[in-house]
Amino acid sequence: MTHLLEKYSHKILHQTWTTLFFPFYLVDELLKYLMNKNDRQQAVDYGLMKTFNLEQLVRPNIWALKPYSSARDEFVIEEDETHALTFLDANENPLGSVGNAPNNRYPDPYQRQLKQTLSKVKQVAEERIFLGNGSDEAVDLLFRVFCTPGQDKILITPPTYGMYQVSADINHVGVDKILLNEDFSLPAEKILVATQQEDYKMIFLCNPNNPTGNAIAPQEAFEKILTEYKGIVIIDEAYIDFAVFPSMVGLLDRYPNLVILQTFSKAWGLANLRLGMAFASPEIIGLLNKVKPPYNINGLTQELGLKALQHIAQKNAFVEEIHKQRAWLYAQLPQFDFVEKLYPSETNFILFKTNDPQQLYDYLVKHQVIVRNRSTQPLCAGCLRISVGTETENQRLIDLMKKFAV
Numbered sequence: 348m349t350h351l352l353e354k355y356s357h358k359i360l361h362q363t364w365t366t367l368f369f370p371f372y373l374v375d376e377l378l379k380y381l382m383n384k385n386d387r388q389q390a391v392d393y394g395l396m397k398t399f400n401l402e403q404l405v406r407p408n409i410w411a412l413k414p415y416s417s418a419r420d421e422f423v424i425e426e427d428e429t430h431a432l433t434f435l436d437a438n439e440n441p442l443g444s445v446g447n448a449p450n451n452r453y454p455d456p457y458q459r460q461l462k463q464t465l466s467k468v469k470q471v472a473e474e475r476i477f478l479g480n481g482s483d484e485a486v487d488l489l490f491r492v493f494c495t496p497g498q499d500k501i502l503i504t505p506p507t508y509g510m511y512q513v514s515a516d517i518n519h520v521g522v523d524k525i526l527l528n529e530d531f532s533l534p535a536e537k538i539l540v541a542t543q544q545e546d547y548k549m550i551f552l553c554n555p556n557n558p559t560g561n562a563i564a565p566q567e568a569f570e571k572i573l574t575e576y577k578g579i580v581i582i583d584e585a586y587i588d589f590a591v592f593p594s595m596v597g598l599l600d601r602y603p604n605l606v607i608l609q610t611f612s613k614a615w616g617l618a619n620l621r622l623g624m625a626f627a628s629p630e631i632i633g634l635l636n637k638v639k640p641p642y643n644i645n646g647l648t649q650e651l652g653l654k655a656l657q658h659i660a661q662k663n664a665f666v667e668e669i670h671k672q673r674a675w676l677y678a679q680l681p682q683f684d685f686v687e688k689l690y691p692s693e694t695n696f697i698l699f700k701t702n703d704p705q706q707l708y709d710y711l712v713k714h715q716v717i718v719r720n721r722s723t724q725p726l727c728a729g730c731l732r733i734s735v736g737t738e739t740e741n742q743r744l745i746d747l748m749k750k751f752a753v
């Protein structure tokens with residue numbers, strides 16, 4: 348008997364395992380099959396993606412990526428240590444810099460000083476901040492983190508900022524579009540229905556929106572999307588400093604799928620620096636840090652960004668002046684019969700509809716005033732977009748439009 352048991356024990360064990368665990372094994376395999384990227388749609392249909400799962404959203408190669416470790420990653424330099432240390436690690440020029448010294452050392456790859464101050468100004472924890480070479484860099488990196496080329500899709504709501512589509516095209520990512528409503532408000536319900544039917548990795552929402560200038564939805568509508576859709580929701584707040592409503596950075600603690608973009612290019616008047624911000628969960632920020640080029644923010648930009656943050660009052664004064672100039676343009680533009688409609692703006696630009704946008708555009712260009720013709724954008728037929736200029740520039744624009752009218 349013992350002999351027989353010994354002889355067949357592995358078979359008995361196998362038989363027991365199969366009987367007891369085979370159903371679990373089957374379910375497990377089925378789940379794996381459903382969660383396979385190519386079959387994600389079925390997972391959505393079966394309601395398996397109702398909870399946010401960052402790992403499932405991230406491209407597997409990025410999740411597994413061991414990032415490049417730059418020389419300056421390997422230790423933290425205390426501020427009072429910088430002069431005492433001897434840097435022989437990064438093949439820099441120890442003698443100095445051609446031109447204006449001192450630029451011979453690589454900058455802090457994680458911009459710690461700048462983030463420390465920014466954290467206080469924005470009331471967002473340092474580990475929730477990513478800085479990019481413009482917020483355009485953050486947009487591109489989000490594609491690289493979340494979207495597998497030739498496979499994944501995102502959702503945008505035209506008319507909106509053009510770089511979402513361009514970045515998607517560069518990264519070979521599909522783009523589905525749900526137009527804003529006629530009044531440029533957000534069709535939140537339509538978006539939610541679409542996300543139930545298709546598996547979008549990311550949704551880009553711009554608020555206030557470019558090129559329309561308006562606030563596209565109340566906060567509750569964004570929160571509904573953030574709650575019910577479990578992909579990444581990017582809210583681009585490039586123009587938030589000009590808006591009467593507050594930023595949604597306060598929602599970051601509540602929604603792990605939220606990414607907010609802001610920039611130093613608009614109200615701060617620092618477009619030349621190329622400095623953009625992304626605010627998100629520490630996990631998403633970690634992923635952006637993994638894929639970014641090691642020294643994506645140069646030292647001069649870090650220095651000037653830090654300086655700018657000491658002068659918030661000046662930024663606020665700029666915003667106030669832009670508001671004043673914008674109000675003046677709103678008062679002037681209705682005098683022209685060819686201006687058929689003025690759209691409300693919470694930004695530093697105004698969109699208006701005219702009967703012959705190309706003719707007005709060409710006339711202004713001929714007189715060296717460059718505006719943006721947005722008339723080929725969906726829902727924007729006949730529309731030109733003008734940035735609010737200085738008092739002199741705005742006066743010049745209106746004088747030219749008066750001449751155009753006769």
Ligand SMILES: Cc1ncc(COP(=O)(O)O)c(C=O)c1O
Nearest residue numbers: 481482483508557585610612623
């Ligand atoms: C909505 C929106 N987002 C982002 C940007 C780009 O910002 P940055 O200069 O930080 O790349 C712009 C620039 O016009 C914009 O309109």
